[in-house]
Amino acid sequence: MQTLTCDVAIVGGSLGGLAASLHLQGLKVVWIGETNWFGGQISAQGVSALDEHLYIESFGGTQTYNQLRAAIREHYQQQFDAPVRMADSMLGPDMPLNPGNGWVSRLCFLPEIGARLAEELSAHTVKFRESQILDAERSNDRVKAVIIADQNGIRTRIEAAYFLDATDLGELFPLVDAPYVTGAECVEDTGESTAPAIAKPNETQGFTYCFAVEYCPGEDHTIEQPEGYETFRVKQPYTLSPIGRDGQPVVYKMFTSSEQGNLPFWTYRRIHDGTLLGGRDIALINWVSNDYHDGNIIDVSAELRSRYLQEARQLSLGFLYWLQTECPRDDGGYGYPEFRLRPDVMGTADGLSQMPYIRESRRLRGLSRVVVNDVDADVNSGARARHFFDSVGLGWYALDLHPCVGNPEASLYAPTRPFQIPLGALFATRPHNLIAACKNISTTHLTNGAYRVHPVEWNVGEVAGLLARFSLENKISPQGVYRDERLLWRFQMRCAAAGIPLVWANDVTQLHPLWFATQVLLVRDIIREGSERWHSLKIEPARPLGDDFELQKLREIAEQLNEWSASDDISGADIQPSLSWEGLCNLFDEALRCEYKRQMSQP
Numbered sequence: 001m002q003t004l005t006c007d008v009a010i011v012g013g014s015l016g017g018l019a020a021s022l023h024l025q026g027l028k029v030v031w032i033g034e035t036n037w038f039g040g041q042i043s044a045q046g047v048s049a050l051d052e053h054l055y056i057e058s059f060g061g062t063q064t065y066n067q068l069r070a071a072i073r074e075h076y077q078q079q080f081d082a083p084v085r086m087a088d089s090m091l092g093p094d095m096p097l098n099p100g101n102g103w104v105s106r107l108c109f110l111p112e113i114g115a116r117l118a119e120e121l122s123a124h125t126v127k128f129r130e131s132q133i134l135d136a137e138r139s140n141d142r143v144k145a146v147i148i149a150d151q152n153g154i155r156t157r158i159e160a161a162y163f164l165d166a167t168d169l170g171e172l173f174p175l176v177d178a179p180y181v182t183g184a185e186c187v188e189d190t191g192e193s194t195a196p197a198i199a200k201p202n203e204t205q206g207f208t209y210c211f212a213v214e215y216c217p218g219e220d221h222t223i224e225q226p227e228g229y230e231t232f233r234v235k236q237p238y239t240l241s242p243i244g245r246d247g248q249p250v251v252y253k254m255f256t257s258s259e260q261g262n263l264p265f266w267t268y269r270r271i272h273d274g275t276l277l278g279g280r281d282i283a284l285i286n287w288v289s290n291d292y293h294d295g296n297i298i299d300v301s302a303e304l305r306s307r308y309l310q311e312a313r314q315l316s317l318g319f320l321y322w323l324q325t326e327c328p329r330d331d332g333g334y335g336y337p338e339f340r341l342r343p344d345v346m347g348t349a350d351g352l353s354q355m356p357y358i359r360e361s362r363r364l365r366g367l368s369r370v371v372v373n374d375v376d377a378d379v380n381s382g383a384r385a386r387h388f389f390d391s392v393g394l395g396w397y398a399l400d401l402h403p404c405v406g407n408p409e410a411s412l413y414a415p416t417r418p419f420q421i422p423l424g425a426l427f428a429t430r431p432h433n434l435i436a437a438c439k440n441i442s443t444t445h446l447t448n449g450a451y452r453v454h455p456v457e458w459n460v461g462e463v464a465g466l467l468a469r470f471s472l473e474n475k476i477s478p479q480g481v482y483r484d485e486r487l488l489w490r491f492q493m494r495c496a497a498a499g500i501p502l503v504w505a506n507d508v509t510q511l512h513p514l515w516f517a518t519q520v521l522l523v524r525d526i527i528r529e530g531s532e533r534w535h536s537l538k539i540e541p542a543r544p545l546g547d548d549f550e551l552q553k554l555r556e557i558a559e560q561l562n563e564w565s566a567s568d569d570i571s572g573a574d575i576q577p578s579l580s581w582e583g584l585c586n587l588f589d590e591a592l593r594c595e596y597k598r599q600m601s602q603p
Contacts, residue, residue: 030128041457089101100273101276111212131151160433295307295311359439363445489520516593
């Protein structure tokens with residue numbers, strides 16, 4: 001068994017792992033993936049219809065996530081001569097290019113495009129494909145090495161200074177004795193009123209083998225009836241009219257809107273619009289009817305895991321067969337035999353995604369943890385969710401809980417306020433060199449439903465990579481960064497300089513000259529509770545500060561900066577209600593940038 005030594009090992013081929021790799025250029029990086037495709041949700045898992053929020057085109061994503069979205073669109077503009085904007089789309093007139101023109105997302109595309117971009121963006125890493133983690137070595141509360149095996153059984157021992165767990169199931173946690181939780185925590189643990197009285201570690205959300213179908217009018221592409229079809233058809237059930245959370249059917253038709261006004265099932269996750277791009281339509285099938293929740297694949301025997309994965313495959317193929325043979329047609333009759341399974345779209349022989357779409361992972365017990373009250377719209381009355389002093393990113397998505405193992409009725413879709421990602425959720429007290437890099441961060445069973453989506457996972461991964469580099473440069477552990485006020489603020493400055501938003505301020509984007517100062521000041525929790533700007537996601541730079549901000553906190557920040565630089569550059573007397581936000585940022589800007597430059601030159 002050979003040993004390979006590197007600076008950072010990214011364990012897991014997820015979307016978070018891709019984002020983590022971006023800030024590690026110049027270091028020796030090894031990236032270990034479970035399949036042939038890297039990129040997780042946008043490639044191997046087949047979920048290439050991005051789960052995002054309504055502000056994503058202008059605010060709320062990191063700069064690199066914005067660049068990824070732009071690269072996807074640029075590919076379609078170059079290869080398919082697609083327009084920059086769409087005059088008419090499923091989401092309304094004059095929208096940015098959406099290659100699939102699906103209505104679940106502003107950006108739907110083929111998974112192979114996600115895989116191709118993942119390769120391009122991570123070209124600086126040494127990749128191990130189709131590899132599994134077998135074991136790990138620890139020494140003095142640090143991970144020393146991981147041992148992996150590729151598809152041929154060849155083993156490699158990988159030593160690294162930092163290990164990023166970018167697996168969708170938190171596969172490193174049990175191997176390195178990191179504290180973690182699975183399933184539904186009890187109310188005593190989380191304080192969440194809707195949590196069960198007794199913890200249910202097996203009650204994880206269902207996972208899904210996605211697949212793609214092409215619409216071929218006049219043709220018959222019916223597959224053979226899969227094993228277990230009759231059982232799944234009734235038990236799941238297979239339907240276009242699932243029971244909603246109010247107990248009533250939510251009716252969809254295939255190609256037309258239903259009487260309830262619901263848009264067509266076909267265009268829900270369409271990932272190739274033939275009218276727009278040429279060729280025939282292709283749709284991604286990721287629906288309640290092929291969510292598998294009959295077994296939990298975390299912390300079970302290899303035999304059980306294999307069985308559940310195989311059943312999940314048959315469940316998805318069964319749903320395809322139902323769509324081809326029994327689904328009510330819009331024009332009368334049953335079945336759409338003209339739906340052709342497209343294995344090439346997923347890069348597999350059977351047409352299913354290379355790995356299942358995992359919604360719920362092992363979750364680290366971190367130094368910070370996000371619970372329902374931190375993000376719930378009914379609890380947080382301002383425009384934003386709870387402020388985290390250690391914020392290193394943003395997200396916004398509902399508390400979206402799919403049917404769970406042992407509790408298929410446990411669905412939830414509750415609104416949240418635009419929220420933050422706390423740094424302390426990415427690592428525990430030990431090991432000192434392990435950082436969570438995707439949906440395995442310190443959330444709960446319930447809040448995971450809001451933090452598992454594409455832009456949040458990307459942000460988490462990006463920060464994990466940035467933190468590993470920062471820790472290497474400064475010879476300090478992530479825990480040390482978290483516990484030191486100046487080091488934490490210094491790292492937050494690094495994040496802001498990299499285009500990672502820390503606080504919701506929708507009218508000051510990454511392209512705005514006040515971006516850096518705005519983010520670095522707002523992260524110090526200076527918006528006054530109950531004020532006008534507390535109730536708005538906008539900062540309105542030209543307006544006077546008025547009583548919207550904690551002026552005493554700002555004066556204390558000024559004193560801090562003066563003390564750190566041994567100067568009196570900023571006068572607290574200048575910080576008055578009549579000063580505009582723009583004026584405040586200009587007052588602080590030079591000192592903040594000087595502090596940042598000092599940090600960069602003197603780790």
